[in-house]
Amino acid sequence: MTDTEIVEMIMDDRQQNKGLRHLMSTYSERLYWVIRRIVESHDDTDDILQNTFIKAFRNIHRFESRSSLFTWLYRIATNEALTFRKMMLRKATQPMPESGMVLAGGAVSHSDNEEQMLEKLDAALKSLPERQRQVFEMRYYDELSYADIGQLLGLSEGALKASYHHAAKKVENYLVNMSAH
Amino acid sequence: MENGKRHREIEEEIRDIAPGLSGQPYRKHAGDIPFRYFEKLSDQVIQRLAASSSAEKSGQTGWIQWITQQWYSRRVLIVSMASVLSVILATGLWLFTAKPLPVMDFSQINPAEARSYLISCAGELDDVQLSMLNDQDLGEEFMPVTDEELKGVIDEYLYQIPSENQFN
Numbered sequence: 260m261t262d263t264e265i266v267e268m269i270m271d272d273r274q275q276n277k278g279l280r281h282l283m284s285t286y287s288e289r290l291y292w293v294i295r296r297i298v299e300s301h302d303d304t305d306d307i308l309q310n311t312f313i314k315a316f317r318n319i320h321r322f323e324s325r326s327s328l329f330t331w332l333y334r335i336a337t338n339e340a341l342t343f344r345k346m347m348l349r350k351a352t353q354p355m356p357e358s359g360m361v362l363a364g365g366a367v368s369h370s371d372n373e374e375q376m377l378e379k380l381d382a383a384l385k386s387l388p389e390r391q392r393q394v395f396e397m398r399y400y401d402e403l404s405y406a407d408i409g410q411l412l413g414l415s416e417g418a419l420k421a422s423y424h425h426a427a428k429k430v431e432n433y434l435v436n437m438s439a440h
Numbered sequence: 441m442e443n444g445k446r447h448r449e450i451e452e453e454i455r456d457i458a459p460g461l462s463g464q465p466y467r468k469h470a471g472d473i474p475f476r477y478f479e480k481l482s483d484q485v486i487q488r489l490a491a492s493s494s495a496e497k498s499g500q501t502g503w504i505q506w507i508t509q510q511w512y513s514r515r516v517l518i519v520s521m522a523s524v525l526s527v528i529l530a531t532g533l534w535l536f537t538a539k540p541l542p543v544m545d546f547s548q549i550n551p552a553e554a555r556s557y558l559i560s561c562a563g564e565l566d567d568v569q570l571s572m573l574n575d576q577d578l579g580e581e582f583m584p585v586t587d588e589e590l591k592g593v594i595d596e597y598l599y600q601i602p603s604e605n606q607f608n
Contacts, residue, residue, distance in 0.1 A: 276486055279482065279485065279486060279489075280482045280486075283478075283481055283482040283485065284478075284482065287478050287481055287482075288478055291473075291478070295471060301471065301472065301473060301474070305477075305481075308481070309481070309484060309485050309488060312485045313485060313488060313489060313492075316485075316489060398450065399450070399454065399461070402446050402447060402450050404446070423457075424457050427454060427457045427458040427461055428457065428458055430458065430461060431458035431459075431460040431461050434460060434461075435460060
């Protein structure tokens with residue numbers, strides 16, 4: 260089922276539940292991991308994911324087919340997750356990682372070696388310029404197409420590929436250098 | 441594009457660019473998810489939507505129900521409200537139906553009536569009040585007088601002052 264068909268079903272009062280089910284079955288898993296990378300725990304991810312779909316359902320008339328449906332949902336989900344994270348940061352005495360990614364701890368179980376590797380990777384990502392880090396995260400972790408990233412960041416596909424290439428090389432070199440020391 | 445296909449494509453891409461980042465465990469999705477979570481998710485979302493829409497509907501009529509309950513449960517409120525309303529209604533009716541007060545037109549008074557009124561009032565006045573009324577009747581005081589008459593009055597006045605002072 261295409262994005263347009265899903266949107267039309269949701270906008271049709273008689274079929275909106277069916278359309279919503281299609282929307283969720285198509286995109287919930289990808290969005291789940293996007294959110295979970297930001298907020299870490301399953302329960303928080305679950306809340307934010309549900310809020311994302313509810314918000315999308317209520318604002319479906321605002322969706323313009325200029326971007327893909329996933330890109331639109333991705334934007335809602337990341338906004339929700341980042342808002343949640345900011346709220347938690349204000350409440351928490353212990354600050355959470357600054358990066359958009361949660362790479363260690365919590366429900367995600369890793370070995371000691373993996374934990375160390377994740378810490379290094381986190382440091383490597385922090386060393387990247389902001390735009391390169393965003394592109395790297397969207398491609399490497401969120402597995403977005405260049406077209407979708409281009410829609411979200413307003414960059415051309417060529418520029419994104421170059422940015423991702425540079426970012427990946429920098430991260431790799433950073434990790435190699437860290438291992439050497 | 442299917443998730444698996446996309447994952448493989450991006451994995452191959454990173455292998456070409458930075459082999460050290462390929463096949464790393466942190467790239468895989470890690471973390472526990474409850475059994476059949478994604479299957480149940482749509483039901484939960486639809487339930488939440490249904491609950492919120494019914495809450496919105498009840499929220500719209502809730503305030504009406506609240507007022508109705510207050511009206512039925514609080515007789516004092518009803519009586520007081522009715523009293524206030526009846527007072528407002530009575531005041532409004534009086535304002536709209538009452539005739540205007542007659543305006544006194546002094547030019548319409550008959551001189552004979554005025555005279556008889558004054559005479560009747562004069563009977564109630566004592567001597568002091570009457571003398572005051574006479575003093576206030578200054579019409580004669582300002583009548584034209586001759587120099588001789590004026591001189592006589594002044595002399596009389598001047599004559600009286602020393603005699604008064606003599607008593608002091």
